[in-house]
Amino acid sequence: MRIGELSRRTGISVPTIKYYVREGLLPAGQLTSPNQASYDESHEARIRLIRALLEVGGLSVAAIREVMTAIDDRERPVHKVLGAAADRLVPRYDQDPGAGVIEARQVVAELVGRRGWRAEAGGGPAGEALAVALAALDEVGHGTFAELLDTYAEAAEEVARADLGYVTRGGVAREELVEAAVVGTVLGDAVFAALRRMAHVDASGRAFGEGV
């Protein structure tokens, strides 16, 4: 198809499509004449993925380029491609970690060991985000909240199993996998947070009933 048709199908303007090509996010179309290129479904899928990473994941163009490089590296196992995308969806902490974070990393390492999770040393970027959250709890006098970690981890495992089933439901085409993983990771957080609040209202209503 021509670029105009690609634009119509994806709802993305022609200048934006050209920008994606220039930035190395989207492969150039096949030249059919000196000033005309032809695009196919792979370009459509790629644009859909770019939009998910940009709009849902909030990734920068540079970060998206890295994810695309991972997808296009056919030597890289699917697991590592998903990891490359997922690692970019975790908030980064660039400041020097305080003593609380250093202590919390140990708690995270023990949790990873206890759950038998496959993970980079320290749990990778997500493990570091967990250590930062645990240190924040400790700082506001709620260090004992960490006692709930295993209950949380078990719930997270159930949700993650369902997520993986969802992500792989349509086979293992790398682009679709990554797109579903990004959308599911980011919007799944919002879904779970809302459900947790609704479940709080229910649990609190049951515990305290009326008139307490």
Added chain:
Amino acid sequence: MRIGELSRRTGISVPTIKYYVREGLLPAGQLTSPNQASYDESHEARIRLIRALLEVGGLSVAAIREVMTAIDDRERPVHKVLGAAADRLVPRYDQDPGAGVIEARQVVAELVGRRGWRAEAGGGPAGEALAVALAALDEVGHGTFAELLDTYAEAAEEVARADLGYVTRGGVAREELVEAAVVGTVLGDAVFAALRRMAHVDASGRAFGEGV
């Protein structure tokens, strides 16, 4: 104790404490002379709660005043006090909802019925946040993600039960309950999101192994 001692104990400056009193967040101390007031542990607890609402919950001073009014209204059941605080921790959507949100509200209402959750009609602010997230999934072509809702809801129930146990571990003093609920709600989201990503890495590693 005098205001200087209250400041030392809480780490909050004297002018800030006076600001909280002027804004109606903190009850004034008991006057012991025309220009000296005396404060007690209740003021210390209240300041700790104000800080949690401000720094962890990201609430505005006006929203904190509403939460304090709920706490101080002894006619109001604990359940409603927790609800008043929790409702302010949910992102608000002021724009007109699109057709997708209106449709998703029906999905939320059915879920609430299916789970037998005690909830306001529509699930309250959290139910609305859920409808917005579901509509966003639908908009990016992932409406079928909603098939995971019950798995998510079950995990949320488990986590909420643990949360409630944590919140009520020290008895049911209203200020402590609300403080633990705010801290646990906000930082618990971060803890769960990090654990979910770690569980994704584990699940993906098991599913795809090496070399895929």
